[in-house]
Amino acid sequence: MKNIILTLLLSGFVSNLWAQNKITFTIQANKPTATVASTMWGLFFEDINLGADGGLYAELVKNRSFEFDTPLMGWKINSAKDVMYGFYFGSDIQLINQPDKAATNPRFIRVALHKTKKGELSLTNEGFRGMGIKKNLRYEFSVFYRQQTATAMLHAELITEKGDIIGSAVLAPEQTDNRWHKVEMSLTALATEPKANLRLWFEGSGIVDLDMISLFPTDTWKGRKGGLRADLVQMLADMKPGFVRFPGGCIVEGRDLAQRYQWKKTIGPLEERKLIINRWNNEVKTRPVPDYFQSFGLGFLEYFQLCEDIGAEPLPILNCGMACQVNTAELIPLESLDPYVQDALDLIEFANGDGSTPWGKLRADLGHPAPFQLKMLGVGNENFGLPYVERFKRFQQAIQRQYPSVKLVGSTGLLSSGEMFETTNADLRKLKVDIVDEHNYSAPQWFLQNAGRYDHYDRSSTTKVFVGEYAAQSVGMTNPTNKNNWRTALAEAAYMTGLERNADIVQMASYAPLLAHVDGWQWKPDLIWFDNLGVMATPNYYVQQLFGANKGNQVVPMLDKNKLPVTGQDSLYASATLDKAASELIVKVVNAGGKAQSIEANIDGLRKLPLTAKVIMLQNNDLEAENSFTSPAIIAPIESIVNVQNKRLKVDLKGYSFVVMRIKL
Numbered sequence: 001m002k003n004i005i006l007t008l009l010l011s012g013f014v015s016n017l018w019a020q021n022k023i024t025f026t027i028q029a030n031k032p033t034a035t036v037a038s039t040m041w042g043l044f045f046e047d048i049n050l051g052a053d054g055g056l057y058a059e060l061v062k063n064r065s066f067e068f069d070t071p072l073m074g075w076k077i078n079s080a081k082d083v084m085y086g087f088y089f090g091s092d093i094q095l096i097n098q099p100d101k102a103a104t105n106p107r108f109i110r111v112a113l114h115k116t117k118k119g120e121l122s123l124t125n126e127g128f129r130g131m132g133i134k135k136n137l138r139y140e141f142s143v144f145y146r147q148q149t150a151t152a153m154l155h156a157e158l159i160t161e162k163g164d165i166i167g168s169a170v171l172a173p174e175q176t177d178n179r180w181h182k183v184e185m186s187l188t189a190l191a192t193e194p195k196a197n198l199r200l201w202f203e204g205s206g207i208v209d210l211d212m213i214s215l216f217p218t219d220t221w222k223g224r225k226g227g228l229r230a231d232l233v234q235m236l237a238d239m240k241p242g243f244v245r246f247p248g249g250c251i252v253e254g255r256d257l258a259q260r261y262q263w264k265k266t267i268g269p270l271e272e273r274k275l276i277i278n279r280w281n282n283e284v285k286t287r288p289v290p291d292y293f294q295s296f297g298l299g300f301l302e303y304f305q306l307c308e309d310i311g312a313e314p315l316p317i318l319n320c321g322m323a324c325q326v327n328t329a330e331l332i333p334l335e336s337l338d339p340y341v342q343d344a345l346d347l348i349e350f351a352n353g354d355g356s357t358p359w360g361k362l363r364a365d366l367g368h369p370a371p372f373q374l375k376m377l378g379v380g381n382e383n384f385g386l387p388y389v390e391r392f393k394r395f396q397q398a399i400q401r402q403y404p405s406v407k408l409v410g411s412t413g414l415l416s417s418g419e420m421f422e423t424t425n426a427d428l429r430k431l432k433v434d435i436v437d438e439h440n441y442s443a444p445q446w447f448l449q450n451a452g453r454y455d456h457y458d459r460s461s462t463t464k465v466f467v468g469e470y471a472a473q474s475v476g477m478t479n480p481t482n483k484n485n486w487r488t489a490l491a492e493a494a495y496m497t498g499l500e501r502n503a504d505i506v507q508m509a510s511y512a513p514l515l516a517h518v519d520g521w522q523w524k525p526d527l528i529w530f531d532n533l534g535v536m537a538t539p540n541y542y543v544q545q546l547f548g549a550n551k552g553n554q555v556v557p558m559l560d561k562n563k564l565p566v567t568g569q570d571s572l573y574a575s576a577t578l579d580k581a582a583s584e585l586i587v588k589v590v591n592a593g594g595k596a597q598s599i600e601a602n603i604d605g606l607r608k609l610p611l612t613a614k615v616i617m618l619q620n621n622d623l624e625a626e627n628s629f630t631s632p633a634i635i636a637p638i639e640s641i642v643n644v645q646n647k648r649l650k651v652d653l654k655g656y657s658f659v660v661m662r663i664k665l
Contacts, residue, residue, distance in 0.1 A: 155202075
């Protein structure tokens with residue numbers, strides 16, 4: 001690791017490199033210019049790239065309630081009879097659809113047994129690109145059943161790709177009142193398998209109906225039954241996020257309004273949450289995913305709970321009465337917008353109301369009596385133009401009237417440049433919207449060139465900025481060959497110094513997209529990659545993590561010799577903050593050039609520097625370098641403790657590096 005060692009040197013340091021490349025800065029530690037919001041660095045979550053079903057939501061069974069457009073997608077019927085040309089034509093397993101009796105979950109399967117023996121009739125579920133099974137871990141199997149007799153037996157087996165059994169249990173449904181009952185049992189895995197299947201053998205006689213066939217690991221986040229995948233949540237928690245924006249993203253809009261995200265349909269019993277297609281199912285033509293649906297097992301209650309768990313403010317985004325404007329651009333007429341506005345008012349009551357309110361009572365009845373203290377709400381996602389502004393205004397008027405303390409986030413469109421952005425941004429600011437949401441997907445060079453973007457924003461405006469989606473694109477937006485390489489991460493780090501330096505303007509920022517399954521992605525680049533058993537952090541993740549964990553709460557000037565912010569002079573980018581609680585000065589410096597740089601920082605306002613400082617560095621000489629599952633630490637933080645003295649800080653920066661220094665005051 002010789003190429004990633006940082007040395008923080010004392011004032012007496014002498015070398016040829018220092019003499020040739022010395023650059024001097026001034027840090028005015030006694031002149032704070034802005035307060036850094038607690039929400040400065042956060043998370044943007046959307047169910048893309050199998051981010052929820054197949055990802056964060058730990059359910060292992062795909063299409064557990066047979067509600068996909070192709071009802072048996074993900075399932076395979078194995079029968080000793082009635083098979084022709086690879087298709088099952090028998091009557092022993094039938095798919096029943098009763099929308100008049102169960103509007104949200106109308107389908108189930110009916111299994112007819114005729115002295116059936118184990119090995120003659122079974123169902124196998126393939127999971128989400130297989131099921132990640134861990135040796136010695138217990139798995140909870142559950143199913144809803146209905147029957148008139150009590151002779152059926154159900155054998156549940158975990159099997160490898162080769163068909164070997166690595167876990168099994170037997171279930172004998174007992175209730176015979178012809179009503180739906182939920183029953184559970186456990187299986188313990190005998191081996192680790194990245195792409196296992198769940199196989200259900202049937203035995204006995206009679207007719208049994210089955211629905212909501214489910215399998216969960218028991219090592220979920222905080223051990224919650226039917227909960228979230230712990231390793232993924234831990235990755236999020238480790239970023240120290242100030243907020244989580246959910247549920248997206250383009251799925252908020254939907255390709256049309258019928259496919260929009262409706263929060264009220266994502267709470268309550270799982271079997272009553274109506275599944276819909278995920279718009280990323282066929283949005284990216286080069287990466288079609290026909291089995292991508294939303295079960296809403298990860299719904300709004302779970303999102304709020306996740307925020308609470310990791311200490312982040314919730315930022316829900318709601319549909320504004322407009323579908324995606326690059327798809328159908330479908331609109332709800334203004335005179336018909338009231339139900340959409342009411343959804344927003346009801347959501348605030350659901351999050352913040354006490355037990356005397358209808359929606360507050362429902363939240364309590366669902367197991368969370370305490371309010372979630374919702375402070376922010378987004379209206380619309382990547383919407384723009386006059387139709388959007390007209391609809392946003394209706395939401396703003398209603399919410400300010402009933403909940404004046406809730407801040408509203410407005411959308412400025414797809415990208416933060418061009419005529420439509422300028423017009424929408426200006427119109428929202430005329431409405432004195434609390435926060436505008438800007439999105440940036442551009443080449444790494446754009447991020448370097450725009451590190452000073454917010455230095456020039458109007459500081460008299462009460463409207464603040466949320467950089468809600470950004471990521472450097474190594475090839476081009478939506479290009480499937482984009483990479484999470486060091487070039488993109490380093491450019492993002494440089495850009496983020498500009499966001500931090502302008503914390504009086506920019507109060508929130510989040511990279512996007514957040515999660516991607518290695519076998520089920522639609523979009524690159526992504527912050528965190530995962531497979532069925534493991535997680536891999538990208539260089540971009542470590543940049544985000546270092547900013548989130550080293551935020552500080554007051555910006556202090558860090559100026560070059562001409563008393564200007566450090567925004568690319570000599571390929572350097574920098575920001576500085578004070579962490580008042582820890583009594584530390586935090587300095588962030590990016591060297592975007594390939595040559596080593598030596599800097600000297602004069603720190604004003606301090607009597608003296610401490611004897612030691614903490615240094616954290618990311619560095620690689622190859623801008624194309626990437627982390628991988630086999631080599632996950634090609635680019636990863638390296639920490640050291642170094643000696644310092646006096647009020648002059650000298651740092652030798654390697655080429656292509658990002659350094660965070662924490663200095664005790």
